[in-house]
Amino acid sequence: DVKVTQSSRYLVKRTGEKVFLECVQDMDHENMFWYRQDPGLGLRLIYFSYDVKMKEKGDIPEGYSVSREKKERFSLILESASTNQTSMYLCASGKQGAGENSPLHFGNGTRLTVT
């Protein structure tokens, strides 16, 4: 079974802090993604990566950056946390080129509160 592990379930940070959200997958997947989930807005893509050291902006990248130094690890960085970044953050991984037969696998999420 694919396992996607997010390092923290709950985080509380202050406005202006630099925040790191870590994600590790154990299935040697090429693709990794960061989404955020907000009520009424569904899942929105922040950043994704197809390979080590590669990154692509998603639909809402502003205020975020990412790092992928190893294939299994994908980090989301909030450079200066703001209250509108309070959200549930979900990491996912997927096999490249798999299409409908190998959908994304998600971690259990990190609920971040910025005060």
Next chain:
Amino acid sequence: DQQVKQNSPSLSVQEGRISILNCDYTNSMFDYFLWYKKYPAEGPTFLISISSIKDKNEDGRFTVFLNKSAKHLSLHIVPSQPGDSAVYFCAAPGGNEKLTFGTGTRLTIIP
């Protein structure tokens, strides 16, 4: 521009009856569609998919129907069970192997 839309934020269904969740899309080039289920405090889990060349796919109590002319898909759950209470997201490939998700429908099964 939201390419995948779920217009019903919530749905309540009696246990044992049929649950029907709907999803509309705008891009006729989508190759396939997926449904994910999400419990509180957990990540979404894949439920069922359908290729754009099919109009129906069934897996146990779950069936997804695709109407390409109407750009509409629906997920049928029958019979509905209390454990089906969750948020359901439809999704489609948004290009470059990323998924675009709808806003979700919260399904509540009433015992």
